[in-house]
Amino acid sequence: MSILSIALIAMFVLFLLGLPIYAALTIAASIALLTSDILPLSVIHSSLFDGLNIFPLLAIPCFIVAGGLMERGNITNQIINVVRALVGRLYGGIGITTILACAVFASITGSATSTVAAVGAIMVPAMMRNNYSPRYAGAAAATGGTIGILIPPSNPMILYAIIANVSITGMFSAGFLPGAIMAAALSFTAWLLAKRNGFKADESVESFSLKAFLGICRQSFFSLATVVIVLGSIYSGLATPVEASIVAVLWALFVGFVVNRSLTLRDIYDSLMEGVMLCGAITIIVGASTLFGKILTYEEAPTRLAAFMVSITDNKHFIMLLIVALLYVLGMFMETLATVILVTPVLVPVLAQLDINPIHFGVVMVMANEVGLLTPPMGVNLFVASRLSGVSVERLSISVLPYILAMTLVILLTVFCEPISTIIPTWLGFN
Template identity: 35%
Template sequence: MLVVTILFFALLFLNMPVAFAIGISSVTFFFFEPGLPVEISTQRMIAGTQSFPLLAVPFFILAGNLMNASGITKRLMAFAQALTGHLVGSLAHVSIVLSTVMGGVSGSANADAAMQSRILGPQMMARGYSGGYTVGVIALSSLITATIPPSIGLILYGYVGEVSIGELFLAGIIPGILMMALLMVAAYIIAKKRGYDQEQVMKRASFKEVLTTFRKSFWALLFPVILVVGIRLGVFTPSEAGAFAVVYALIIGFLVYRELDWKSFKQAVGQSVTDNAIILLIISTSSILGFLITYDRLPQSTAEFLLGVTSSPSLLLILILIFLIFAGMFIESTVLVLLLTPIFLPIITQIGVDPVHFGILMMTIVTFGGMTPPVGVTMYTVCSLTNVSIEDYVKESFPFIICIFILIGLLTFVPEISMFLPNLF
């Protein structure tokens, strides 16, 4: 496995796409293991995509793209503005609240950040917000989509680790809302100190105006509620929920809002095909590596090593989380979930940590890696779309990063935050 690891990072360093880096490095293992037929690699690639729960991923990606093309985004933005437009740094708060409600639509941090960079980014900088502050707010608030259902990462974690996706969806709601609150506090303090928007702050929206914007965005806000309740009550499985989400998006787009036309429908389907091709290629090549990890007894070896370092469950969990933080800085979150879940899940189960609780921690941390140097996909996305330098982003996103670490600390030592709703239901 050492050769595989070295080759994998070498290929990443050469900017090879992640799926090919995983596939090529994994196949080399067979040439160093004479008794292992190379044909297994092809079998594992096919088997890795033949999973009923995995159907949820392409369905939710298509539903998210259809909803974005249906005029849902601008209605959610109007609702967020009615709630927070009167606060100092109003557009920053709009971005954070929008990420919270958009989490139930897009399911993807990068998709949410890209959308806000195009829509809110120019508005914020035109009103005097610094570039670094603007992209810091947009990028770090998109992390909320890692926990708010239907998070694509939580679906993948549940699929790989055989953990209830319904419980994961419930467990992510309170951490997502708490993350929103912490980021809003940081955004307000900085905006107040710098005088952002103080002369352009809107008057507080009346109850009638809030109600009007809520009514217009009602169908979008209802979507994640139906998903969570439907899955938890056994009305449909996560895969069936994904199919329902597509039908729901089509009905809302064509019949309710009437903004989804044939042209935008084709664009949404085309974007979904591209998104799904990337994810499923990563999943299929990761299946080869997953087989090799099991074949080489890496989970057992890692468990023995970590348990030899310390017998304290809390310290062991902290060591795993620190490792995930550094891993997230170099490798995309989807890849980490597929590669590391089979390794770490048996260990945390053995030390008495609930797999649902660990799933929320893991997804928050590995998705957060996408907002940090040196290989943060979301970081590069927002900076390139807004023409803000990486240096400015890193410097001004620091207060928001502190908020994320505070949240991770709370979730780690107070598991009831994540487990309250799953236990309640």
């Protein structure tokens, strides 16, 4: 039996036993190495350290900390007020506001869970006060939160770029247009559902007035400037993604303390703890996946997978659809970051052989993982939205089906129309 077969069987058994993914990967790889003399045992500790010693990973916990500070520092609420003034008078205006506010908040945190928790905590009660059904409110919040991993700075994109050895800034730029299309598609779906169910406009919002809207923008100037400062520092070349994440933290502290005067020392402590917990989880999983990846590389698993796919078809679009279907299934059982960490090392060599643009594929992978956030039994966003709306996960998973359909159509459009994800990176010189 090959070393790869031993590792895969051990990993599957350990998953069935309920072990955390990092433990299953590390133990399975160690068992495979102990039962063979093909690779030295020193590979275990060197791989684990290599996985921990990746500097760009620092951007992820820092963006999470920044998101926590912005939520607690009243920045999120001000962003919501601006979006509500713009679209609140439409049918389902509060639902559309939820989705668009998630898109804006996503451009600060890069996390789907943080996005749905921060925006949903404000908007779900608002929808229910305006006679929207709890199922509609929960589905809008859960779905809007998925945009958190598509619009930059996206945490899964950072991980993918590190593993696939592509530019993080290039990946960020590739997410803008698909993110805008996805936000528009989800907003249109929210409008259709509201129209069908008779959920009218946000009665607390007056008819749109440019003067009033500009007044709200002026009051929320420092909060809105967060997006420009964070992303502008990256694309202007003034800061790397890691440095920009620090800029986001410092700016959130300034706005929360000095401008809005809403932050407390306890808020800072809670935000830092969120970042520390996520940082620990990610680095352990990356280290374990690096070790497992050594076995995959030795056994030439990516080459074999590429050969198998080409034996089915040489159409790269069809192959990408097969991979999207695989990611849909994996998303039901695995957390997004874990999926990216496990799948990327296997598929990146396949992309090179099939002449698939790695940045284009990275965007499609992240979009497919968005659906995984809405599909049980894993469906992280469903659990957060269920807690906020009081609707069971089972009922909520049915309510998000129209949104999943809309997301799937956008994914198909992106697969077959590559410029959607590559035109901006090409223009900026990353392709």
